Amino acid sequence: MPRPTFFNLQEEKQQTLLQAAKKEFTRVSLAEASIANIVKEADIPRGSFYQYFENKQDLYFYLLNEHLKEKREELITNLRKHCGDIFASIRDLLQSLLTEMEEEGTYQFYRNVFLNMDYRTEKAFMNLMNYNTLDKKYDLIKRLINRKSLNIDNEEELLQVVQIVSLIMTDNLIQKFGKEMTNEEVIHNYKTQIRLLKKGFAKE
Amino acid sequence: MPRPTFFNLQEEKQQTLLQAAKKEFTRVSLAEASIANIVKEADIPRGSFYQYFENKQDLYFYLLNEHLKEKREELITNLRKHCGDIFASIRDLLQSLLTEMEEEGTYQFYRNVFLNMDYRTEKAFMNLMNYNTLDKKYDLIKRLINRKSLNIDNEEELLQVVQIVSLIMTDNLIQKFGKEMTNEEVIHNYKTQIRLLKKGFAKE
DNA sequence: GTTGACAAATGACACGATGTCACTTATACT
């Protein structure tokens, strides 16, 4: 997380810095990004950067999580709209991400994110399913998902189902960039995979 | 891939270099690893390193793929043993990886691999399912998997099933290191997930 | 055995990146 100093900055300066960071992380991946470029673009001295953030990673994950906050809200909306249908809700979220990526800059940004997704990044995406407000941790899953239509016997199985569906969404996005697939191909794959998951892999 | 110069080296020198590399990649992740340490440990000049490999990544992925070659053979054995049962075969492979990791050094090496798994690394693991001999590409899946017991209608679905099962194996390993799970917990999760996959997520 | 051409080895170096720190400037409170 950014240091308190960052949040003490006036909103405008914060935004300038975040914009500069996004520009750099759109150009190249986290590993290749350089703080020099970011501070140059934002027109702040190098020393200041370290007043605001611990390091490059700190800024990167803050930026990513801010992005994902919106997606989390969207997922909640989807779950309400689809009466707790987790498959349709995540399908719509995937579709929304894909649409967002039709814009050149956003495409490159996400490309850099997904092709270099380590554990910490994966966790950020998986946490789409968890909703933190204040100190309490509301579990989206338990509150909104319709379990009636799911073939599960207990909480553990519910958690695993959610884990697998999230995993598949994430993997489809990684595949998109890795194999340069069109949005239609991605959605097609997701649908095929979900159909298989629903009907079960074993015959009979 | 290493440059031809590397393969022209006498076997012993190749091994020394690979051992030094493995030591470094066991100490830290690919991103943090330094060529300086590797050449120091292997006692070769820096310039020589670049005669043998394009860069750090080149060496890393060569090393990783050499490791995975053995695992690929093991998977084939498993498929034969389990009469083409993909779920049991991958379960045994996972178990074998977990057992291998009980050794301190191996644990750290894989920890660095899995917690920093980008697209290229994921692909290396997914390619466990593909078998390259000479110029021909044999598809393990099509040759050895028993499709009779699988609830699939065409080639595409078969491919997706394999994709998902591999993905789940890989994710379980990432989770192991991310959440510091015991081998028993990992296997338990895998089994729960496979049980769910087999019976299907949708009720009725 | 000498020569010449080509492959390999070598390490100094240019370049660029990170994180720190001593110092300056701003802010706020008495």
Added chain:
DNA sequence: AGTATAAGTGACATCGTGTCATTTGTCAAC
């Protein structure tokens, strides 16, 4: 105004990468 505390600043120490001019080794042909 005076002082304590927070923020701003940029030069610098340190480390890492990849290159390149130069040296060394190999081997076939004469």
